[in-house]
Amino acid sequence: MITAVTLLTLIGTLLGLGLGAVNRYLPVKEDPLRESLSALLPGTQCGQCGYAGCRQAAEALAEGTASVNLCPPGGPLLVQQLGSILGREEDSSDAGSRTPVLAWVNPDLCTGCTKCLRECPTDALVGAAKQLHVVLDDACTGCGACTDVCPTEGISMQEVPLTLTNWHWPNPQHQDSGPPKQGAV
């Protein structure tokens, strides 16, 4: 009985010493995961993912508490990228798959109250007090934060129209469900 105990403790201590020594020489780089995740997130701190900001969302993703499709402005591409980094194939049903939309200000309803200007995370809404506001299409991420604060319901989310530049060939497999065709003459 004694030999068994001494033997095992001997082997255990031998291995422990070896591993301790090795650990000192092999520097373990800081977990790069958090940086790469927060670099991907849009950084608009819009808070739609339920976390205070993008850095907190990145931490949650790194720990695995948050799902991959937590960020609506990121769209389907962000879901794919997060999925590939974290190795998780979450379904991108809700946030990811909707078609790209842009905010649109209805000129009749806009009173120039500048409430929406403050809400927009990327200053896509421009205009002055008492003046008509307008959306800069290039800057708008379609996050929809402005639509809820507009007192006169003047801002609505419109689908991006199909033009020659953003039309793409459909996947031949689901040929019939290709992108909507413009009515030909």
Add this chain to the structure above:
Amino acid sequence: MKLFGFRGGVHPEALKQHTADHPISTLPLPAALYLPLQQHVGEPAEPEVSPGDYVYKGQLLARSQGQISAPVHAPSSGTVVAIDEFPAPHPSGLPVKTVILETDGKDHWSPAWTTPTDPWSLRPEEIAREVGLAGVVGMGGATFPSAVKLGQSLQYPIHNLIINGSECEPYLSCDDRLMRERAPQLIDGIRLTAHALQAKQATVAIEDNKPEAFAAMSAAAKGINQLNVIRVPSRYPMGWDKQLIRIITGREVPVGARSASIGVCVHNVGTVYAIQQALCAGTPLLSRVITVAGGAIAKPQNLEVPVGTLVSEVIKYCGGLNEEPARLVMGGPMMGQIVPHTGVPLVKGSSGVLALTAREVDDGPERPCIRCRRCVEACPVGLMPVEMAARLRADDIDGAVDYGVQDCIGCSCCSYVCPAKIPLVQYFNYARGVLDCRQTATRKAQQTREMALARQQRLASQQAARDARKAAKTEDKAKNNTKNNIKNTRPASKNPDRPASGDDAGTQHKGAAANIIATDSRVTDIPLQSEQLS
């Protein structure tokens, strides 16, 4: 001249005999011309005229804008009816901004037209400028503005200017007729382009299934020592410029680099003819030679057509359709684009109009792939279409990119030889579309990050400025109190920047984000309101 080996390629039936013997006839002037502003690679042209103006033949309708663009000229005199959306010659049938010109039939030139200065005395960059002003674009189908190509090639020592007269697409014979009937003008055009590029020598490559064209061009080229006319094997895609470079010079253009970087420049026969017309005859690119063929066309022939003519006009002139075509194709059958109906205009890049019957299209039922690897043999770029298509069928875009789907030139050799009739090219077009979406999405995400950061900095700087002002005010107040502490205390002055509702501070002061957007040329200046919140 020693030719080098090349890879892949297919041997479709030429089917040029229907049109090769018809001389080029000219289409009578149509009633209306529809000139899209986007007939070339690069930024669309900016209209110069407005609806209702009367324009002369050759007058500038829209000038080029931005780095890579090309102007659009009026093919005939008439009045501009409208400038708005009209169906584009594109498979989707989507509209594009078009100048609609009603011709008055007089077809006379603008009085301001002067005969051009002697082109031979021009310096290379002047030639490039003249070619740019004439709106000449690549006529082989790539429609890259030729002036930009000449300008870019000037930065490299050009050893060999290759003229692409191979016309390897079945059915098409417009380059063939061009070489047979207008060889002297072509030779002048070649010498001018060689002069513009300071090229040491020029080589005209003609496929060996066009002996008459070869004879005509050799006769016209006799006596010029740096110019030689050679036969190349007729094997599609000989017309691919990089394939010609590989077979003539034995070298390959590195991926991502221009062909000029290895001392070679390739121009299509049609482009060289347009350059000659622009420099010697002073006529900008107003019309081009096309082939109208296909089983459904009554009288197939070659036509000189003003740019902007409707396809229906052309078909009506060629005797109309003797049966319902299965596919209406703009360009050649291998790389041409299908057009939804005949109500679309011809543009600078359309080299042909084909009305193909069901027999010719021979679109058998699509069967599962049996990995017979004929597509791997046929691919001139050296890709593996069978592996790429298998991955795209399983929606694995990254796997397809790993096999090189971004290098695919869309020459359709793989779909042509596929016995299971799989639409491989559409898979690869779909993959390139997805990659395009990803690229714009990542660029947009990057832009969003910058703007969000800029906004936070702006808010922070406003907050700091406000605190500094407040601190300065309290300090003045303290000084005022000490000076006249006997005066009655006035009510607190109205704080000029009452904090707005909610936790946000200060009114909007369109600083950083607007500047970023303002740099974008299309956004006009926004008048900046003062701090006062009314």
Add this chain to the structure above:
Amino acid sequence: MTGESVEAYLILLFGTALVNNVVLVQFLGLCPFMGVSKKIDAAAGMGFATTFVLTLASASSWLIEHYLLAPLNADFLRIVSFILVIAGVVQFTEMIIRSLSPLLYQTLGIFLPLITTNCAVLGVALLNVQRAHNLIESLLYGLGASLGFVLVLVIFAGLRQRLSLCQIPGLFSGTPIALITAGLLSMAFMGFSGLPSN
């Protein structure tokens, strides 16, 4: 190192790698075989990690058996001490991989520490004792077994990568088709049975 002993060693090496292959003939180490074979690169990474562990473990287990267990005739401790050593070696490998290539560490994930529980590793160590190999023979036996493991793992990863592209009928898609393919693969490997291998 006389001529025929080299030949014997070669036969031992290739015999264990091909003829009685650790995975397809002796059916050891099946869980990483099924778990990590989705991608070829991950499979290769896992294969070489296991090779490193297996060779090292079979050598050190021989040393422990020869110098510690035999003289104190504590044979009953054999399995416990072997597992202790293997765990040590695996922890050592994990540290190396984590510092050398975090990407590989990421892709292997849970399967890296699981090498400890890989029955091929312990199996080979015990077989060494059972067949009373000397140090070189047990090293070669470990190396042969791990080469066989890597070979079959990478081949199977190639097969599964292609299977992931096929439209396999619903009933069989996923693990069932992988198990069927593994069965057919081991049938093909039975062609090697009969080749000389002691």
Add this chain to the structure above:
Amino acid sequence: MKISIPQAAPHVRNPGRVPSLMTTVLIALSPITLFAVYQFGWPALNLIGLCLLSALLFEILCLYSTGKPLDTYILDGSGMLTALLLALSLPPHAPWWIAICGSGFAIIVGKHVYGGIGQNPFNPAMLARVALLLSFPVEMTHWTQAAPLLSTAAPSFIEGLQITFQSSTAFDGLTAATTLGQLKTDLSQGLPLQQLTEQYFQPLDSSLGLTAGSLGETSSLLIAIGGLYLLRQRIFSWRLPTSFLGSLLLLSTTAWILAPEIYASPLFHLTSGGVMLAAFFIVTDPVTSPCTRRGQLLFGTGCGALTFVIRTWGGYPEGVAFAVLLMNAMTPLIDHYVRPRRYGRSRTGTPIKRPLWRRIREFFYTQPKSPSSGSDK
């Protein structure tokens, strides 16, 4: 004419179709099949008919259960081809259930479990043959001497039925081991090889197919004719058969030169067993062989080498089936690593570098500012 769904280029196609491909291969197989029926009489015909019929039945069953349209799939003939190849590799007097089990295994497990044609990693015919060899060794190695159809020694039609269906040993015929099997047993008794080969190996007979062996593997000449016809029809590339036969020839010649008393002569290897049938019909199966030229050469050489190793040192007399299966398992790896060089890229995929002298010259090249003399170029 309203185009609802845009079709991408090309708008003309090569007339070749998958069913025409399969029928050409079946035509190439016909001389061997007829010769086999002539050579081994009625049982051979029964076997071939049984295999084809049961394959058709299983194919319909699988297509129906996976809900695929019957007409486009059944007519592509790949099921028939697999069944015929399997039948040609069975011993002539095999009982009926061998044929049905074999074609069932080939069609169901070999092909349709993986999702139908074009997606099976292993060659279905070889898979079935190995499965039968392993599970029914006795029936699969029961060879009979070749006896022309109508000659006295050949079983009559009724006897043929009895052999196939009741596996009666009434007509025991002249059972004889194939040259390969004979060689294996004699060698194990340590008899010197020269003495053995004189006894029962006449190169001419074995190439003409007069010796015992499975249905289609006896006459190498007829197989070669079928194979060359396919080569001319460009159904498969020459690289596969040449590399397979070449590597087998090379290995067997070197071994034969080094130790003629242990290793058999190369001609013996080539004309015996299923080498020729495999070279032109099994190794060249497009679904299970690599796509690139170098990949095919590698695949063929691998098959040849493994056949030699298994035949010389392995436990089974016939190594071709195992060799082909092993190399089929390697094919995804070959396709993954061996890829053609892309235009403008080096073999590893990075864009090629321009020669140094061109980069230097370009560095010193100043744009032609000065007005040239206008002389024509």
